[in-house]
Amino acid sequence: MQLIWLRSDLRQSDNTALSAAAARGPTVAVYLISAEQWLAHDDAPCKVDFWLRNLSVLSDSLEQLNIPLLIRSAPAWDQAPAALVELCQQLGIQDVHVNDEYGIHETRRDQAVACALDAQGIGFHRYLDQLLFQPGSVLTKTGGYFQVFSQFRKVCYERLHTGLPGIVAKPQAQAPLSIARDRVPESVTGFARPGQSLRALWPAGEEEARERLARFADEQIHYYKEERDLPAKPGTSQLSPYLAAGVISPRQCLHAALLSNNGEFESGSVGAATWISELIWREFYKHILVGYPRVSRHRAFRPATEFLPWRDAPQELAAWKEGRTGIPIIDAAIRQLLETGWMHNRLRMVVAMFLTKNLLIDWREGERFFMQHLIDGDLAANNGGWQWSSSTGTDSVPYFRIFNPLSQSERFDPEGRFIKHWLPELATLNKKEIHNPASAGGLFGVADYPQPIVDLKHSRERALSAFKNLPRHQLYEVCDD
Known part of the structure; x- marks a missing residue:
């Protein structure tokens, strides 16, 4: 039995860890409710609500594949190892699969989980998913992490020209398991539910995210450079909440932009090239978290x-x-x-x-x-x-x-x-x-x-x-x- 531990990857499509788990055998999914940790990280109530709403939609989607989504509690991340070991022992899990996250607390959490699972003879498999390139693979000539974006982007473009990250295939439906899925909570203690007007601005689900991306790539991306700085115009994709929660992947975004620009990164449509550059900015800051962990400690980079x-x-x-x-x-x-x-x-x-x-x-x-x-x-x-x-x-x-x-x-x-x-x-x-x-x-x-x-x-x-x-x-x- 395989377990996919969902975190900031709340989608079925193009989900590296989910596809890898399903390819190995019968799979169950789990999500940990970590309210104390979210409060410590200053997560917004509207963000927590958005993630829960997306998790609920994903639960329905996984149900179509006969993959039950289980909900467990680990109020703080130091409780995650025990919660996962207990679940694995209950279900006879052989391997746990996760998509990598990059903050210092996330890294320490995953290291602790890996150690706890290894002590029980359970495999722990990590995958590159929320980035285009593995941190540590885009480096300066002296082997350090880039500090200047333009230089980082240049190397990223060189890498993309030689090997574009592909879209991961969807998992196939598996045989039904005798495991019932859990109900996703509508709210979590400590986080007030936002008003309906705010929630209506950000509908949940992969279908909504893909529709937003398609509309942007079809109608707006070519005007992006001229209109992205005009707050009174709908000049941006407004996909950032969906990217942050992993409801859509950077690979999906990159492929949509390239499709609208005849496969070009730096030439062709100036708007499309500018938007691709913004995807690389997102990549850059994630790499900075790994290369310079001081920024995860509320300290100035300089x-x-x-x-x-x-x-x-x-x-x-x-x-x-x-x-x-x-x-x-x-x-x-x-x-x-x-x-x-x-x-x-x-x-x-x-x-x-x-x-x-x-x-x-x-x-x-x-x-x-x-x-x-x-x-x-x-x-x-x-x-x-x-x-x-x-x-x-x-x-x-x-x-x-x-x-x-x-x-x-x-x-x-x-x-x-x-x-x-x-x-x-x-x-x-x-x-x-x-x-x-x-x-x-x-x-x-x-x-x-x-x-x-x-x-x-x-x-x-x-x-x-x-x-x-x-x-x-x-x-x-x-x-x-």
Whole structure:
């Protein structure tokens, strides 16, 4: 008997571990409910709800293959070995199959499980699945992990040209087992269920994910480069929650993009090539987790930046979290996050840079807040994005490049459509005033909308000074601990 331990791979199609398990013999699936661990990792309630909904759909799908899905509890991951050993002994499991995960806690969990199973004579098989390339296989000429994305991407493209990862075949239906599947819980203690309006934005299931990918590849991908930065337009795929939960695979995404671009990675459609590059960014940050485990420990990628004089400004932090900064594009983006569990990627950068540069508040405050609200919360991508914006990370934006949120707003939301949607109290302003209401209402601004909590010019100078005072010879050195 084989056991597939599902984690961030909630799909039947193109699932490496599932297909490998089914090929070996009769298979059972298990998922561990780990509420304490999820809380410790700041997983958002809407994310937990989304994963449970997808798990329920997957249970029905697996049932068609006569593969029962069992639900077990391991509140914290240090309890996973005992839970799995007990299940394996009950069912007479010979081998456990998993798709690899890459955070430091995930790695330690899997090592402990492997040891516990080995002590019982049970095999533990791990597979590459949520990435295109095995971490440690895309390295510099000196054998190290890349720190610069463009160099990493170049090697990835070379590898893809010589060997494109294939789609894994679906498992065939097996003979029925005398094992009944378990009911997937609708909620988990500690995580409030989100409202129906948010849930409706993100339907569960592989079919929904594949339909989104197909629509994007057919209708939008060729305009992606021009429209991906415009938050008022549907210029992005909005597949990130499905990728984070493994409801769709990066291989499926890559193949769809190549199909729409005649098999080209870097030429042909600029939009398709740009989107493929974004898939490689996702890959890059996962490899960083493995090559530089310090980022899994809430530490800056560049050690010198640990000495930045971050401000303790609880009132300003609260205003940022609640969308009360007085900067419309910032407040609109935060409201989008709070109401939908998602934020447009361009605005994630603008919002993050405002917190870390204009307010000079530690990037870890923002990283945690995002994880607590994002339906697509992913350690590698979230950490990578925040450290990029705060100039503390790998391949990060130079510290002296500080986005001006007003000019970003004017450039990417020129008509103010996005702002007016999320800040209806500003709906009467014209397209010039909408970006900076403080300039529209004389001394008193606009009723029911706050004055800016910070002077953008002075705060920019403060941030520049903070970075300039760091040891210059250390600023771009990196440790690999």
